[in-house]
Amino acid sequence: MSRRATAILLVAVAVLFAGGIAELLRMRFSRGDVFPVYSTYRADPLGTRALYESLEIVPGARVQRWLRDVEKLPRPFRGTLVFAGMQRRQWEAMPPADAARLDMLVREGARLAVTFTAGFEKRELRRLRDSQRDSDDDPGTFDLLAPPARMDAYKSKKSRAKKSDEAGDEDDGEDDNENGGEDSDETEANEAKGKKGKSPPKPVDLGKKWGAKITLRRVDPGEDGKLPAALRVAGAATPHDWPATLDWLSEYYFDTTAADTTTTTAATTTTAAVAATATDTTAGWRTLYAREARPVLIERRLGAGSIVLASDSFFLSNEALQRARATPLLAWLVGTPAGLVVFDESHLGMEEDTGVAALARRYGLGGAACMMALFAALWIWRRMALFVPPAPDSAQDETGYDSTAGLEALLRRSVPRPQLAAMCVAEWRKTAGESDAARVDKALAAIGKNTPPAEIHNTLRQALRKR
Numbered sequence: 001m002s003r004r005a006t007a008i009l010l011v012a013v014a015v016l017f018a019g020g021i022a023e024l025l026r027m028r029f030s031r032g033d034v035f036p037v038y039s040t041y042r043a044d045p046l047g048t049r050a051l052y053e054s055l056e057i058v059p060g061a062r063v064q065r066w067l068r069d070v071e072k073l074p075r076p077f078r079g080t081l082v083f084a085g086m087q088r089r090q091w092e093a094m095p096p097a098d099a100a101r102l103d104m105l106v107r108e109g110a111r112l113a114v115t116f117t118a119g120f121e122k123r124e125l126r127r128l129r130d131s132q133r134d135s136d137d138d139p140g141t142f143d144l145l146a147p148p149a150r151m152d153a154y155k156s157k158k159s160r161a162k163k164s165d166e167a168g169d170e171d172d173g174e175d176d177n178e179n180g181g182e183d184s185d186e187t188e189a190n191e192a193k194g195k196k197g198k199s200p201p202k203p204v205d206l207g208k209k210w211g212a213k214i215t216l217r218r219v220d221p222g223e224d225g226k227l228p229a230a231l232r233v234a235g236a237a238t239p240h241d242w243p244a245t246l247d248w249l250s251e252y253y254f255d256t257t258a259a260d261t262t263t264t265t266a267a268t269t270t271t272a273a274v275a276a277t278a279t280d281t282t283a284g285w286r287t288l289y290a291r292e293a294r295p296v297l298i299e300r301r302l303g304a305g306s307i308v309l310a311s312d313s314f315f316l317s318n319e320a321l322q323r324a325r326a327t328p329l330l331a332w333l334v335g336t337p338a339g340l341v342v343f344d345e346s347h348l349g350m351e352e353d354t355g356v357a358a359l360a361r362r363y364g365l366g367g368a369a370c371m372m373a374l375f376a377a378l379w380i381w382r383r384m385a386l387f388v389p390p391a392p393d394s395a396q397d398e399t400g401y402d403s404t405a406g407l408e409a410l411l412r413r414s415v416p417r418p419q420l421a422a423m424c425v426a427e428w429r430k431t432a433g434e435s436d437a438a439r440v441d442k443a444l445a446a447i448g449k450n451t452p453p454a455e456i457h458n459t460l461r462q463a464l465r466k467r
Contacts, residue, residue: 036348037117038085038313040065045319048084048343054321055334055341066344067352070098077110079340082333083347085313086116088214088252090347092205099204107303111335115313118250119216212285212298212309213255219292227251230289230296230312238288241328246289246297247320252311253294256285308333421456439463 035041040052055063066073066081073081081102091114106112207213221227230248232238289297296311314320315329334341345351360369415423425444429437443463447456 036085036350038115038317039345039348039350040084040343041345041350043318045317047318048313048316050318050321051316051330052343060339062340064340064342066342067346067350069346070344071095071101073101073105073342075105076108077105079342080111080113080333080335081105082341082343083112083114084316084343086114086347088116088119091116091207091214093203094206096201096204099206099209102206103209103302106305106307109304111306111308113308113310113333115310115316116214116250116252118312118314119252120250207254207309210300210302210307211256212300214252214309214311215255216251217253217294219251228291230291233287233290239328239332242332243324243326243329246315246326246329247324248289248291248296248312249314250296250312253291253296254285254298254309254311256287256295256298417453421451421453424453424457425460436464 035047037046038048040048043049052063052065055061062079102112205213219227226247227249229245232242232244284302285295285298285300287295287298289295298309300307315324315326320326360366411420425440428440432440440460440463443459444456447459451459
């Protein structure tokens with residue numbers, strides 16, 4: 001095989017290899033499982049991309065993703081803010097600047113919809129993990145209880161909680177998880193105070209501030225191994241086309257009876273209490289869906305805006321939109337059909353790149369960057385290799401002789417010194433004119449026989465110059 005054919009083959013193999021890598025990356029990112037759970041970039045069952053793209057095709061609706069800090073949300077905001085897959089510890093330990101911005105936006109007319117990742121009592125969480133390992137043997141089966149078992153493997157960059165894999169003690173009851181990690185938050189605050197030398201800003205619990213404390217209470221699964229569904233509350237003035245039941249995968253619920261208190265009591269709520277929350281309560285919340293007489297989907301008017309809290313995010317997921325779609329409920333959740341809907345991704349750890357490369361892409365400077373890279377490559381090439389081939393090395397540097405050394409050596413061997421002048425004159429006469437030859441003859445007659453060749457040469461030159 002010739003060198004040219006070999007080079008062509010190597011180039012073809014390199015192109016095929018690069019194309020294969022690009023296709024693998026495209027397939028991976030198109031599936032979306034590299035993104036956090038309940039992200040609008042995720043296209044598998046655990047994402048919310050289907051809901052996002054569905055709202056994009058609604059006439060008059062505007063849908064956006066927010067990839068910056070919550071405190072940078074614009075004012076005034078006229079639309080719906082959706083926080084899907086919010087972690088409980090993020091909600092109960094929110095930075096003061098973010099909490100103040102959300103409270104201000106809601107009071108000025110924004111609609112805030114927050115859905116939480118599923119939470120479980122430790123013994124139930126261990127059972128779900130065991131059932132998930134069994135269901136993984138059948139790739140064609142996707143258990144409704146599987147998403148919460150997978151969620152605890154994801155750790156958000158902004159989450160202040162440390163991941164815990166402890167299975168829990170069998171004797172621990174409901175109070176084991178009632179504080180929701182307050183001890184760990186206090187420990188982290190003390191560590192930060194010791195490192196920086198001053199007390200950090202105290203985090204804000206928006207649930208406590210707005211009178212809806214998120215609480216964990218164990219729910220026993222049914223005979224089929226699934227948790228009971230959430231039921232629409234009668235008398236809550238909900239539209240008749242809302243589904244009567246919703247698949248609910250979380251053991252979280254909301255306690256709206258302990259507004260603005262320092263502690264929350266996990267007492268059992270009766271059916272009469274839930275019916276009372278369907279109307280205005282002291283905190284202003286109304287229960288829309290409940291499970292075992294505990295509120296799991298609630299709404300409240302605050303100032304000119306409104307707040308919607310859901311203890312589970314499954315009904316927003318891609319799987320729920322395929323298997324148990326609740327279109328009227330989703331339309332109500334995002335507000336008016338024709339309006340602005342913003343899905344926050346920052347609480348999931350998705351942040352916008354604000355570097356030079358991101359600004360260049362935003363303002364269409366990709367071509368200019370490529371030209372600068374090309375010029376830089378040419379400059380480096382010019383510094384490394386000359387465009388004009390260098391002159392060959394001189395022989396004088398190697399041998400110590402000049403260009404006439406060979407002629408001198410030949411004359412020394414062939415012509416005796418006394419005959420050198422006569423032989424040079426004889427060779428010169430072959431091309432000289434008659435007048436010049438006469439002057440040379442006259443000059444030679446005046447020169448002695450023992451005159452050196454150099455002196456004879458100078459004398460003849462002087463004679464030829466005289467005209």
